[in-house]
Amino acid sequence: MPKVSEEHRAARREQIIDAMLRCVARDGFHKTSMAAVVAESGLSAGAVYLYFKGKSDLIRAIAELVAGQGLSVVLDRAAVDVPPPHQVLASVLERVIAIGDERGVELHRVALQVWAEAARDHEIMAIYRREGGRGLAAWATYVERAITAGHLPSDADPARTAHTLIGLIPGFMVQRLFFEDLTPASYAAGLADLMGDPDPTR
Structure with missing residues (x-):
């Protein structure tokens, strides 16, 4: 049956990505x-x-997988009851770690190597630029809603703020390589501290 065939194809594709x-x-x-x-x-x-x-x-499949999962988290969190930035950041990082756990690999170790390769390989760079553009748009949408919700200053620039929030994600993954006890919650709490949030658990 076509449905079984599609499921089989999807399973094989995931098997190869995991490998x-x-x-x-x-x-x-x-x-x-x-x-x-x-x-x-x-x-x-x-x-x-x-x-x-x-x-x-x-590499394209892996980039799309990770970026797509991150985008879904950002957009979901922006859709209703918009939470503060540190909560969205924690959710994205938790999802990235979960992807690795589900696939039996420390995803940050893979990401760091592929990012380095993008610096010399134009095709890989193009993949990440495309996915990065989608990510920037999603984060900018979240920032606009976070401004309306009062989590960010009314004069904050959505694109600039989105770039900064995106930059925190690879920052976490680099540090995770050296500080294995670093968690999404503790890292995001640091963002809450910087923003002067008196209760980072909110």
Whole structure:
């Protein structure tokens, strides 16, 4: 049946993405070849190449996965009862960690390597610019609603503020590499402190 076929295809695609994530987290971006991904996935080379032509396709899928999950959190939190920025930040970071836990990999280790690769690979840079543009739009929408809700100054610039909030996400992931006890809650509480929120648990 078509529905079963689509479910099968989706499961295979996720299986290959998971294999890529594990390879990069364990062996590094440059040492990870498509042959390594094939071996890690447990599928045939033909099955893997049916879904992904190469590493760039896999990186695009990973970028879209992480960005898409983050976007959904931001937009969901902006939709009703708009919470303060530190709560949205904590929710996004918790979701990123959850994605890694679900897939059995420390996602920040993969992200740092792929970001570094984007500095020299124009195709990967284009992927992140596109996803970054979507993220900026989502965060700017949240900022506009947070201003209306009184969480941010009325004269705050949505685009500038969105850029700053987005920048806190890779900041957390870099620090997580060195400070393994850093949590989304404690990191977000620091933002609340900077903003003068007397009750960061709100």
